[in-house]
Amino acid sequence: MDGLTKTQVDKADSRDFALGPGPKRPRDAATLILLDRRGDDFLVLMGRRHASHAFMPGKFVFPGGRTDPGDGRVKVADSLEPQEEAKMLATLARRSPTRARAIALCAIRETYEEAGLLIGRKAPFTTSGDDWQGFVEHGVVPSLRPLRLIARAITPPGRVRRFDTRFLAAWRSDVAVELPGGGPTNELQELVWLPVQEAQQADIPAITKTILNELQERLAIDPELRPGAQVPFYRMVRNSFIRDVF
Template sequence: MLPLRGVDLPTERFAATRPRDAASIILIDRSQKTPKILMGKRAAGHVFMPGVYVFPGGRRDRNDHTLPFAGDLDPLVHSSLQKRVSRPLGPAGARALALAALRELQEETGLTLHSSTGEAPDLSRLRFVARAITPPGHIRRYDARFFCVFTDETPLNIAAMRDTNELVDLSWLDMDALCSLNMAQITRSILEDVTKLMIVDPALSFENAVPFYFMRHGLAVREHL
């Protein structure tokens, strides 16, 4: 979703663009021997990264903090989301990022995560697995948080999945067979992070350190929150 390198754009024109809060959701189906991840291709009409495979997600809207939820984020997720931010998010702001990811999931794929007892989503199973800030020089810049959830941990109506004007060619793809897809380097890096982590920690425990990708003095940096 957020390239660290790639498209050449007039840096001086877009350098001052302030990153906007955004969130993506990585859905993992582990019902088979090789886990699968839901990805889609951004429609050709997009200004930002057309034709590139991404996780469902997008910009946080001002009303996301008012969306209903059945269960709150894990305290460790709340804590990690508060780190390295220029302005305090607070519990509601952190929760709004997760709700934005789930709202975008529904808008872009037709899929909705519900709790076992009602319509509102249960945020307690969402892991915070990565953060990335689009470098200066791009026409769109985002401070994106990436959440992950296993499909067997939350009710999900797979039959509702459909292509939209946002994402097309929606597919459940083997985690070990994604190298041929056209995707941004940051998307590939986050996939590699999650794949490697699942080898040593298949449950993706909440206490794992969160990779944070950004640019410093023109160089790509990977640190941990």
Template sequence: MSEATSVPLSETPIRDAACLVVVDASGSEPTVLMGRRHASQVFLPDKWVFPGGRVEEDDRVLANRFDGGFMPMDLAHEIKPFALAAVRELCEETGLIVGKNAPFIEQSAAWEAFVASGHSPAPAELLPFARAITPPGRVRRYDTWFFVAKANAITGNSSLPDGELLDLGWFTFSAAGELDLPRITKLVLEDVVALIQDDPEIKGLNELLPFYYSAGSTYRRDLISCKVAPPAP
């Protein structure tokens, strides 16, 4: 048995991750971008999710010297790598670019596909929206920050997506709710619906954001700020 499979589920390490919820509110009914994970994947097989993935060390290094701005301007530094990862993962999984039409000089392997698009990342187009930690007992656990962006923040397309997500498409909120969603995806989708009802243009930033996590036998929803260092998992 390999080391990876011999770790007890109760001791599964928590990795950092980011997801980007892209909403198109230009039509008569808002739609959201979602894709289905491969049935062969260990974590959330065959489930419908928002584009996203792990935060890489290259994202942390870039965050330390990135001068392109974030939203809010006083976003906690600890969250900046998550915003950059969300932009990068959207590019990798969907081919869609949230960026500025300007060259981006970055030598890291993780950002190779984005660099090839000829754009520079624009994390200022992303609003921090929610945080969630995968409950204990799962084969993978993630400390995930969710961001929301308007579809008109997409400025271009890169090479073909990496194929990690199947059946990529835009779904109305009601249609998305009928998909086979992980519990946290369903909760975040409900939060997005509430956001669009209150702020259809997604212009404002809530001072306090939902934070979902397990506490013993209960599933908690607290409110936290994105302007201070987030509490440890």
């Protein structure tokens, strides 16, 4: 999508995003790309959104959603790797560690809510946050250490909903509890593990395809996803969708 004009991006996304009048301020959001290995292949977890959803109905997506202010107050077993925290802070206008932590925890919470997967360590856990009671029930303390920032993308202007999304990745081995019935919100159907190349051919939003391309290139040179790698940043500047790195 790098270099496309706004008109071209709107056309590519016409079935993914509703357009609306007036400027919309992007909201902080996080998505988790959960990876697994099968021989020489890398698999990625995706789920299909319900056809009744107003936002990206029927599309295959990663678990994710909007950051909740309470996410930053949740205790964790391990903090972000220092290099990853620095990258997360670089995505913020005000470099608040609490806000960076909240965005990272959002990815973990949404993965539980939408896919029934709890990332962290098995140990007694207490919190007053309503959205985190599943971790209390199953005895999992969330851990940020496994997370790697893969990309950042801001929804172009003109959409009914706009998000400043951080695409994070973790490994299936970082999942402490895997609920057989999926997540409690039932937002995603048909949870599937797909090879990255196969996932690129699924019915996915244009930006998801772009991020999968970035992920595939990174895995080719860094299959362990070590901390501190360069992160691509997609956004609209002067009517053109551009790619920077930081």
